[in-house]
Amino acid sequence: MVVTVIVTGGVGIVLRCYLLSAIGFDYGRLRQNFERLFLPILVLDQLWALSPFLMASSIGFGAAFASTAALLYVPFSERTLLRMAYPAKPGNNLPGT
Secondary structure: HHHHHHHHHHHHHHHHHHHHHHOOOOOOOOHHHHHHHHHHHHHHHHHHHHHHHHHHHHHHHHHHHHHHHHHHHHHHHHHHHHHHHHOOOOOOOOOOO
16 A cells, blocks of 8 residues: 555656646647546546545544545646647647547
């Protein structure tokens, strides 16, 4: 369990650094890369959305459920913001456009 938390946390940090730097430098192909990476990001974020249950004995199950409900929407909000910031160009075969 500890190894899973450390590995997924490390991958998530690197992924967030990539996304922030790509947005900061206004990388034009960010939307294409994000669309390709969306499923792995979704799986990783859904796994991390369950992390409040690791502290359920300390914070209670109500707070763990509330935190999980908020964290479940993170990958979808990222996708929405990227689609708004980097609209699809005509002729691109991006999934979900």
